[in-house]
Amino acid sequence: MKKGKKVKEPIRKSISPIENDEVSSVEEEENESLQEETEEDTEEETEDTGEDTEVTITSKKPVSRFRQIVEVSKSVKLRRDPRFDSLSGKFNEDLFEKSYSFLDDYKKSEIELVTNQMKKESDIKEKSKLQLLLNKLKSKISHEHNLKRKKELKRERKKNESELVAQGKNPYYYKKSDEKNLELLDKFDKLQKSDPKVLEKVIEKRRKKNASKEHKRVPFKRRKVT
Known part of the structure; x- marks a missing residue:
């Protein structure tokens, strides 16, 4: 038995490399056939897909280098200054003065209130403070009246000049x-x-x-x- 085993071992060694090569070649052929089958299946699936099939899209979005750290709300962006916006229309000074004419009465009542407080006040320091306040209120009212009068005079001059031009006279442009x-x-x-x-x-x-x-x-x- 020992002699038989010794005889068979070299035969097996001579046969084994041939068998290994054949096995590897067979495995390669099987892998290639499997790849061809999978490719054919994928081609059939792509041909079968129509418009109704779902399309998968990646949720990952590319991030730009210039990121907006603080998000500005839409309400802040829509803020506008009515003084420089055409949507607000033109400023009508006459309408403004008529709408807020009640402020003149309010200022007059404020002056009367301060004068009455001055009469009742006995402390000299408080009385001097009230006097300063009264002077400020009066100067403010006189300044506003002067501005109104200047505007009235300007309107009168424009009216007179337009009448003279309508009569055929040359226009005169007033200097400051x-x-x-x-x-x-x-x-x-x-x-x-x-x-x-x-x-x-x-x-x-x-x-x-x-x-x-x-x-x-x-x-x-x-x-x-x-």
Whole structure:
């Protein structure tokens, strides 16, 4: 038995490499046939798919380099300034003054309230504070009245000029200095009618102001005439 085994082993060794090569070749052929079958199946599936079949899309989105860290809401983007927006229309000054005319009455009542408080107040410091507040309120009202009067005078000038142009005369364009002089004349006329003493004080004050301006223009050292 031992001798038979020794004889068979070299035969097996000589046969084994042949068998291994055959097995590997068979396996390769089987793998190739399987690949061909799977490719044919996939081609048949793609041919069978129509419009009704579902399409899978990846949920991954490419991220840009410039990311928006803080998201701005739509309400913030839609904010607009009515002063510079054409949707708000043109500003009608006359309509505005008529709509808010009640503010003048409110300011007058505020002045009356402050004056009454001043009369009742005994503390000197508080009284001085109220006096300052009263002066501010009065100056504000007078400033607003002056602006309104300037606008009225401007309208009157435009109306007069348009009438003169309609008659065939050449148009005259007022300078700022002309407008200022006309405004001063109007103010002096009103003071003359209401209180002549106040007009005298205003004229004297303006005269001193103009004199101080002229004095500043005079040189410190005049040249000697030879």
